[in-house]
Amino acid sequence: SDAVSIHDLQKHYVVGGETVKALRGVSFDVPVGDYLSIMGPSGSGKSTLLNLLGCLDRPTSGSFELGGVDVARMADDQLAETRATSLGIVFQSFNLLPSLTVVENIELPLYYSGRLGRGARERCEQLAKRVGLGNRMDHRPTQLSGGQQQRVAIARSLANDPRFILADEPTGNLDSQTTDDILHLLDELNQEGRTLIIVTHEDEVAERTKRTIVLRDGQVQSDKRRA
Ligand code: ADP
Numbered sequence: 698s699d700a701v702s703i704h705d706l707q708k709h710y711v712v713g714g715e716t717v718k719a720l721r722g723v724s725f726d727v728p729v730g731d732y733l734s735i736m737g738p739s740g741s742g743k744s745t746l747l748n749l750l751g752c753l754d755r756p757t758s759g760s761f762e763l764g765g766v767d768v769a770r771m772a773d774d775q776l777a778e779t780r781a782t783s784l785g786i787v788f789q790s791f792n793l794l795p796s797l798t799v800v801e802n803i804e805l806p807l808y809y810s811g812r813l814g815r816g817a818r819e820r821c822e823q824l825a826k827r828v829g830l831g832n833r834m835d836h837r838p839t840q841l842s843g844g845q846q847q848r849v850a851i852a853r854s855l856a857n858d859p860r861f862i863l864a865d866e867p868t869g870n871l872d873s874q875t876t877d878d879i880l881h882l883l884d885e886l887n888q889e890g891r892t893l894i895i896v897t898h899e900d901e902v903a904e905r906t907k908r909t910i911v912l913r914d915g916q917v918q919s920d921k922r923r924a
């Protein structure tokens with residue numbers, strides 16, 4: 698079955714009376730367990746597509762199904778619920794809250810999804826350990842290196858145990874050794890059956906994935922699966 702199915706997706710922005718067609722009819726399916734990278738030059742529509750896949754924005758037209766459910770037609774509260782429970786999102790800039798500790802940052806999605814109940818703290822401590830931050834749980838983000846901050850963000854993306862993980866240039870701000878550690882963590886998430894989609898401009902990242910879609914001018918230029 699498909700984790701994601703999109704058909705003839707269009708996204709237009711109207712800026713000062715001009716219409717910018719950021720996505721011009723994008724279609725593809727992502728089977729459960731796939732590990733997909735999305736590449737393409739600046740302005741080709743990658744961020745726009747990721748915002749739609751992450752339920753952060755809505756398409757102008759076309760269909761988008763997440764786990765067989767039509768997301769494009771969901772009411773706002775349902776969309777927020779889907780985002781909170783089905784999706785983990787990892788950003789280039791980590792997006793951690795500076796006033797919270799590592800374990801509190803990991804707990805945030807549970808807070809937003811109303812699941813901050815019994816056992817939550819312990820589960821988030823387990824996640825901190827899983828990403829190698831068992832001895833940093835009470836640190837604040839400013840006390841951590843970039844790679845450690847991205848580990849927190851990955852642990853946070855797992856708080857609700859989502860089946861589907863999106864990452865936007867997850868290694869864009871990291872040096873090469875740290876990049877390798879983070880990619881290894883992402884590989885593991887896919888190996889345990891989660892569907893991963895990574896937007897990247899780095900060949901080194903794309904080569905680890907099972908399949909690469911290249912966007913150009915808001916359309917799919919190529920869609921290749923690795924042997
Ligand atoms: P990429 O991530 O590949 O650089 P984007 O999705 O950011 O591409 O941009 C695709 C096109 O849509 C570009 O022409 C960009 O300027 C435009 N665009 C993106 N977001 C907006 C927005 N919020 N408002 C207006 N135009 C936008």
Ligand code: ADP
Binds near residue numbers: 712739740743744745
């Ligand atoms: P990236 O390097 O990730 O592609 P961009 O610089 O394209 O980032 O976009 C950063 C943010 O600005 C995104 O949220 C995108 O939607 C928005 N954006 C991009 N182009 C425009 C635009 N022409 N007008 C308004 N917002 C835009």
